[in-house]
Structures are given as C-alpha cells and as structure tokens.
Amino acid sequence: MKVSLKTGKQLIGMSFILPWLLGFAVFTAYPLGYSMFLSFQQVRITPKGIVTDFVGFDNFSYAFTVDALFTQELLTYLEELFISVPIILVFSLIIGLLLNQNIKFRGLFRTIFFLPVIITSGPVIEELMAQGVTAIPSIEEYAIFTIILNNSESFFNSTIIYLMDNLIFILWFSGVQILIFLAALQKIDRQIYEAAKIDGASSWECFWKVTLPSLSPIIIINVIYTVVTYSIFALNPVVNHIQSNMFQINTGFGYASALSWIYFGVIALVLLIIVGLLTLRAKKKYS
Amino acid sequence: MKKNAVVNQRMPKKQKQQRIKHLLFGSNVKTGIITQLFIYSLLIGIGFVYLYPMIHMGSYSFMTLEDLLNPLITWLPSQFYLENYETAYRVLNFSSTLGVTLYVTVLPALAQTLVASLIGYGFARFDLPFKRTLFGLVLATFVIPPQVLMIPRYVFFNDLGIIGNIQSFLLPAAFGQGLNSAIFILIFYQFFRMLPKSLEEAAYLDGAGYYKIFIRIAVPMAIPAFIISFLFSFVWYWNETTMAATFFGNALTTLPLELQRFNASYEQMNAQNLGGSNVNINEGISMAGTMLSILPLLVVYFITQRWFVEGVDRSGITGE
The missing domain is CATH 1.20.5 (Single alpha-helices involved in coiled-coils or other helix-helix interfaces)
Incomplete structure (x- = not known):
C-alpha cells in the first residue's frame, strides 16, 4: 500500500x-x-526540401583554414571577453559593497544601476554606439592617453582603445551582477564582522578575510552569468557571423551549424577553465 | 569657551585626535563623515557615467537641427521641440509596432511563467526519479547558446509552418524551453521550497488532490514569484532581436527590430514623400526613435522596479 x-x-x-x-x-x-x-553535412535547400551530403569534418576545417574572418572574430571575442569579464565583476562588486553601506537613497541607486538591464537590446546599443556615447566622454582630449597610445605595443594599445571606447557599454552589463552581490552581502552574518572587529581587524582586512571568502560561490555564479550573457548578446561579431552564414548559398545551414558548435565549445571551455580555477583557488585557500 | 577649555584639559591630546579621526574617517562602530562623503560622491559619479548615454539620448532627442549644429549647445535644447518625436513616431510606425511587440512578448512571457511555476513546483515538492540529474539538465540549458539551437529550430519550425508566426516563440516557451527558462524554473523552485509545507499537508489530509493543492494553496502564496518571472521574461523577450529576426522574418516586427532598420525606413519614407521637405536623418531624429522604442520598457520599469530588485533576492541563487 x-x-x-x-x-x-x-x-x-x-x-x-x-x-x-x-x-x-x-x-x-x-x-x-x-x-x-x-x-557534418553540406546542406542545400532545394524546392523539394533540404538535401544534405555528408562531408565529414570539412565544415570544421573550413572554419579554421579558409574562413579567416571567423578565426579572427573568435580571437577578438576571446580577447574582449578576458578584458570585460574581470572588469564587470570587480565593478559590480565595488558597487555592491558601496550600496551595502549604511547609505540613504539606496533604492534610488539600485534603480539606476539596474536600469540598463531593462533597456539593453542590440539595436539600442547600436544607436548609442553610433552616437559615440558609450565611450568615456572626451577622453581623447587628455594628453596622457595620447602619450600612452603612441608609445606602446599593439596588444596593450588595442586593449586600452577598446576599453576607452566601450567602457560604459561594458559596465552596462553589470546590472544583474550588482544585485546578486548586494543580496549576498546582505546575507553575511553581521556577527562575524563584529567578532573580527573586536579582534582588531580593520575594514580592509575584514574585506579580504571575511567578505571575499563568503562571496566565493557567488563570484562563480556571476562569472557564469557574465560569460553567458556576454557571449550570446546580439551585437557579438561571432553571433552575427554565424547568422549571416545561415542564409549564404555556398556555406548554408551545415557550415553555420559547425560554427555554432565551435562557438559553443569555446564558451564551454572558457567556463570550465574559469570555474575550475576559481573552485581550486577557493578550496586551497579556505579549507 | 570655558567649557571647551575644560574639555581640552580633561582630554589628552592623543584621545582628541582619535576622536576627530573617528568623526571623519569612521570607527569600528560608525562610518565617518569623510568616508560617507567619499561613498556618496563615488556613487553619484559612477551613476552619472552610467546614465550618461541615457541623458545624451534624452537631450538630443529634443534638439532642432540648428541646436545640433550649434557648438554652444551641448545639453539643454534651446526650445521644447517635439518634431523629432513626430518623425520617429511615423518612421517606427509606432502604435501598430507597439501592438505587435506587446503581442509577441506578453504571450510567451505569460506561457513561460505559468509553465515554469509548474516545473519549479514539481522539482520542489516531489521526490522524483533522477531528480538531481534532471534538475542539473534544467540548469545546463542556460549555458547552451541559442545560436546552436537556432538553425535546427528554424528548420523544424519551417516544417511545422510556424515561421513568421508567434507560435515560434510561444511553443518553446510553453514547454519550458523559452528564453532563459532555466532561471525562471530556478526562481520558482527556490520560492516553493521556502514556503512552509504544513498548509499543503493539511489540505492533503483534508482530501484535496495535488493539483488542487497547487492551484488553491501554492499558487496564491507564490504571487510574488509570478510577478517577478513575468516581468523579467517580458523584458528579455522584448529585447531579443536575433531570434525574433530569424523566426519572424518580415511577418512580424517588433520595436527593437524597427529601430534596427530605422535609417533605411526613414530614407524610404522620405523618398516616397517627394513633395515634402527632404531632410536627411540627423542625430535628433534617431535618438528620438531610440527613446520611443525603449519608452514602454521605461514605463514598466518605473512602475514595477521593486519587483525586479526583489527578484534577484528571491531567486535564492545567493543561497538560503
């Protein structure tokens, strides 16, 4: 029964x-x-329907050998990802910490920092970029940047230029992460801080020894969220490349599918490496 | 004056310095004035940089061509000028596009929310075979980039004949595979798990079936989760353009998609309208168009913003 x-x-x-x-x-x-x-197929669309021919790994090798644009876009995407993700995380952590202080108008500030999440869609960002307002206002006027840009090697150079041109846009990606950090910060037990303070820890030490370790699972969640949302955003050049190949006669669905799998593989690899490193570090340090 | 002298006398110099230091920079108990000032100025400064594109958009959208060309006018337009909005309104074909956009966002968002509540409840309250594996799969779907699924889904929907039809959004949403469905299932899962079981158990002992318990007891208690999920889902569907462009083709058009073609539509309209003044598109008009396309979202956000903020708290991803 x-x-x-x-x-x-x-x-x-x-x-x-x-x-x-x-x-x-x-x-x-x-x-x-x-x-x-x-x-693994060459896909042709005929009046009778879809015709596929098995081509083995041709699509994949084509992506890396012939299609120079794709490899280049993939590398740029990775480069930008490695610049943007740490910035988004550190920025949202700082804002989270600031908002977690005993301040007035916390609600208003939260509303402001979350606003971009509501309005960010590909075309809106595109329009704003066309206006040049996603760059830091008139940064090029400062002499120091001109000096830096003239006297440095190319990778560093391109990184700086990318940052200057897109900083606001990068920061706009951190709305959800700020709220996640804030929610986590408010759940840390006050008593731990009190105990640490009584033992003579300064706020600086409290941050490194209490706050950061308790946030480590949240940091991993935020990394995953950031990487995923950044990778699938409509303005991502790789995404556009895949989409434009979908309806091209010489490449078509088969090639576009291969590209999307390569892209998926790269994203998964990046996530695995970052999450793996973070968990290893957390285990080594705090167990 | 005399009193001060007494205080000075009583207080050793070092202690007095300490006290001033605490007042300005804060102590273990209280944040000091300088620290507070620092925090506020940092927040306001970053907030301004953050909002800068929005402010720019708002101010440019009211500028006449003369204002745009005048180097002396950077922020405040010289007059209250609405023609940009009138033009943008016509270019976007605003009222009918808004109708379509609401149609293709509200319905999938509703379907997604209702189904996510069922699934979340199932995972939260029942002891299922392979529950951990299944829940792991639910979360894993979040990481799959939509681009991988887009092509096969396109072929599939094409066979079903629902390309250019709202069904291509509605069907996946109604089966828990819509946009970010995993997050909504997680929200409901956490929400139902946090509700006390006792009410549902009492209802069960009184002879109510599980479905009845879900509808009559669990759902009313989870109203906040429903509102949160619906709002997030609404906003995400609204802002989705890659999928919308592929699945809807030219049959349905949303405000973000119209914004994408804004320049082309503007030129086309201008070309047809030969008798009228032939003005080239300017920043004012395109900013007004951008503003119009996000206006409905802004209205929704300012009415419901507390739900968005609470949503992240309630999702329980921060661990309970």
Whole structure:
C-alpha cells in the first residue's frame, strides 16, 4: 500500500515536470542532435526540401583554414571577453559593497544601476554606439592617453582603445551582477564582522578575510552569468557571423551549424577553465 | 569657551585626535563623515557615467537641427521641440509596432511563467526519479547558446509552418524551453521550497488532490514569484532581436527590430514623400526613435522596479 502511494505521488510529480521533459526532448535535445548532424553535412535547400551530403569534418576545417574572418572574430571575442569579464565583476562588486553601506537613497541607486538591464537590446546599443556615447566622454582630449597610445605595443594599445571606447557599454552589463552581490552581502552574518572587529581587524582586512571568502560561490555564479550573457548578446561579431552564414548559398545551414558548435565549445571551455580555477583557488585557500 | 577649555584639559591630546579621526574617517562602530562623503560622491559619479548615454539620448532627442549644429549647445535644447518625436513616431510606425511587440512578448512571457511555476513546483515538492540529474539538465540549458539551437529550430519550425508566426516563440516557451527558462524554473523552485509545507499537508489530509493543492494553496502564496518571472521574461523577450529576426522574418516586427532598420525606413519614407521637405536623418531624429522604442520598457520599469530588485533576492541563487 505504502509503495503504491509513493509511486502514485511520484507519477503526479512527474506530471508537473512533464512539460519540461517533452519540451527538452523536442525543442532542445532533438535540435542539439540535429545541429550536430548538420554540422557534418553540406546542406542545400532545394524546392523539394533540404538535401544534405555528408562531408565529414570539412565544415570544421573550413572554419579554421579558409574562413579567416571567423578565426579572427573568435580571437577578438576571446580577447574582449578576458578584458570585460574581470572588469564587470570587480565593478559590480565595488558597487555592491558601496550600496551595502549604511547609505540613504539606496533604492534610488539600485534603480539606476539596474536600469540598463531593462533597456539593453542590440539595436539600442547600436544607436548609442553610433552616437559615440558609450565611450568615456572626451577622453581623447587628455594628453596622457595620447602619450600612452603612441608609445606602446599593439596588444596593450588595442586593449586600452577598446576599453576607452566601450567602457560604459561594458559596465552596462553589470546590472544583474550588482544585485546578486548586494543580496549576498546582505546575507553575511553581521556577527562575524563584529567578532573580527573586536579582534582588531580593520575594514580592509575584514574585506579580504571575511567578505571575499563568503562571496566565493557567488563570484562563480556571476562569472557564469557574465560569460553567458556576454557571449550570446546580439551585437557579438561571432553571433552575427554565424547568422549571416545561415542564409549564404555556398556555406548554408551545415557550415553555420559547425560554427555554432565551435562557438559553443569555446564558451564551454572558457567556463570550465574559469570555474575550475576559481573552485581550486577557493578550496586551497579556505579549507 | 570655558567649557571647551575644560574639555581640552580633561582630554589628552592623543584621545582628541582619535576622536576627530573617528568623526571623519569612521570607527569600528560608525562610518565617518569623510568616508560617507567619499561613498556618496563615488556613487553619484559612477551613476552619472552610467546614465550618461541615457541623458545624451534624452537631450538630443529634443534638439532642432540648428541646436545640433550649434557648438554652444551641448545639453539643454534651446526650445521644447517635439518634431523629432513626430518623425520617429511615423518612421517606427509606432502604435501598430507597439501592438505587435506587446503581442509577441506578453504571450510567451505569460506561457513561460505559468509553465515554469509548474516545473519549479514539481522539482520542489516531489521526490522524483533522477531528480538531481534532471534538475542539473534544467540548469545546463542556460549555458547552451541559442545560436546552436537556432538553425535546427528554424528548420523544424519551417516544417511545422510556424515561421513568421508567434507560435515560434510561444511553443518553446510553453514547454519550458523559452528564453532563459532555466532561471525562471530556478526562481520558482527556490520560492516553493521556502514556503512552509504544513498548509499543503493539511489540505492533503483534508482530501484535496495535488493539483488542487497547487492551484488553491501554492499558487496564491507564490504571487510574488509570478510577478517577478513575468516581468523579467517580458523584458528579455522584448529585447531579443536575433531570434525574433530569424523566426519572424518580415511577418512580424517588433520595436527593437524597427529601430534596427530605422535609417533605411526613414530614407524610404522620405523618398516616397517627394513633395515634402527632404531632410536627411540627423542625430535628433534617431535618438528620438531610440527613446520611443525603449519608452514602454521605461514605463514598466518605473512602475514595477521593486519587483525586479526583489527578484534577484528571491531567486535564492545567493543561497538560503
């Protein structure tokens, strides 16, 4: 009797998640498999429907050998990702810490810092970039930057230029992360700080020894969130490249699928490396 | 004066310095004035840089061509000039585009929210086989870039004949595979887990079935989660352009998509309108267009902003 009751309840539970199971099979698992299949095919669209020819790894090798634009865009994407993600994280942590202080108008500031999340869509950013307002206002007028730019090697140079031109846009990506940090900061037990202060720790020491270690799981969550949202944003050149290849006659769906899998692989690799490094560090330090 | 002297006398010099230092820079108990000043100026400064593009957009959208060309006018337009908005309104075909945008965002957002609540409840309240694996898969779907799924879904939807139709947004949403569905399932999961079980158990003992318990007890208690999910989902669907452009083609057009073609539409309109004054597009007009396209979102945000902020708290990703 008890067993049947339990399985009965399980069945009802399954019926609750049934939509997800069906949806996952039809709209995620099957497309994933089909996309994998397409990535090894040359796809032609004929009046009769889609015709596919098996081409092995041709699409993949084409991406790295012939399609110079793709490799270049992928490298630029990685470079920008490694510049932007730390900036977004540090910035949102700082804002989170500032807002966590006992200040007035906290609600107003939170509203301001979250606003970009609401309005950020590809075309809006594009319009704003066309106006040049995502760059730091009139930074080029300062002589020091001209000197730096004239006297440095190219990678450093391009990094600085990228930062100067896109800083506000990069910071606009941190709305959700600020709120996540703020929520986590408010959940840290006040008593730990009090105990540390009684033992003579300064605020600076408290930050490194209490705040940061308690935030480490949140930092990982924020890294994942940042990398994912940054990678799938509509203005990302790689995303555009994949999309434009979809409807090109000589490349088509097969090649675009291969590109999207390479991109997925790169994102997954980046996530694995960062999360792996962070967890290792956290374990080494605080266990 | 005399009193001060007494205080001075009583207080050793070092202690007095300490006291001033605490007042300005703060102590273990209180933040000092200078620290406070520093925090506020930092927040206001960053806030300004943050809002700079918005302020620029707002101010330019009211400028006449003369104002735009006048180097003396940088922030405040010389007059209250609405023609940019009138032009942008016509270029965007605002009222009908707004209708379509609401249609293709509100419905998927609603479907996504309702289904996410079911799934979240299922994971939170029932002991399912392979529950951990399944929940792990739910979260893993967040990391899959939509670009990987876009092509096969396009082929699939094309076969179903729902390209250029709201169904291509609605169907995945209604099965928990919409835009960022994983986050909403997580929000509901955390929310239902935090609710006390006792009410539901009492209802069960009184003979209510599980579905009835869900609708009559769990759902009313989870209203905040519904509002949060709906709002986030609404905003994300609104701002989604890659998928919208691919799946809707030319059949349906949203405000962000119209903004993307803004310049082209403007020129086309100008070319048709031969008799009228042939003005080239200027920053004022395109800023007014951008402003108009985000205006509905701004209105929604200023009415409901507390839900957005609470949403991140309630999602429970910060650990309970």
